[in-house]
Amino acid sequence: MSYVDWPGELALGIPAMDEDHRHLVETLNELRETLLVAPSRRDAAGLLLQFVRIAREHFGREEALMAERGYPAAIEHGHEHGELMAVLSFMLDAVRTGQANLDSDTLDHVRRWLCGHIENSDASLASFLVRHG
Numbered sequence: 079m080s081y082v083d084w085p086g087e088l089a090l091g092i093p094a095m096d097e098d099h100r101h102l103v104e105t106l107n108e109l110r111e112t113l114l115v116a117p118s119r120r121d122a123a124g125l126l127l128q129f130v131r132i133a134r135e136h137f138g139r140e141e142a143l144m145a146e147r148g149y150p151a152a153i154e155h156g157h158e159h160g161e162l163m164a165v166l167s168f169m170l171d172a173v174r175t176g177q178a179n180l181d182s183d184t185l186d187h188v189r190r191w192l193c194g195h196i197e198n199s200d201a202s203l204a205s206f207l208v209r210h211g
């Protein structure tokens with residue numbers, strides 16, 4: 079069983095969002111595998127950097143979509159993205175400089191955040207997009 083199942087409860091029916099989320103989930107699963115099988119800081123840091131890049135691009139696309147479609151909760155939704163990006167940047171710096179190891183607890187935090195955000199905030203956005211299609 080994967081660390082995060084795709085699509086599980088996470089598919090929202092908006093192809094552009096689903097494709098980005100699938101990519102995020104796959105990278106998170108790969109990161110988890112790397113930590114379990116070969117806990118090398120360099121591999122983990124590389125994958126974490128990849129995850130951060132994918133997340134940043136994805137959040138930018140969602141935020142542009144929310145602005146374009148006049149989504150009423152765009153500001154709150156954008157703040158949630160900002161919170162995760164702050165956590166990820168801090169984590170990435172700590173891992174790269176050797177101040178912290180990327181461990182299971184940290185990764186679990188990211189997993190809970192990602193799944194919770196997709197199942198709640200992104201699901202609300204998806205249903206708005208469908209209703210106002």
Ligand SMILES: [Fe+2]
Nearest residue numbers: 140195199200
């Ligand atoms: Fe989002």
Ligand SMILES: [Fe+2]
Nearest residue numbers: 099140196200
């Ligand atoms: Fe999303």
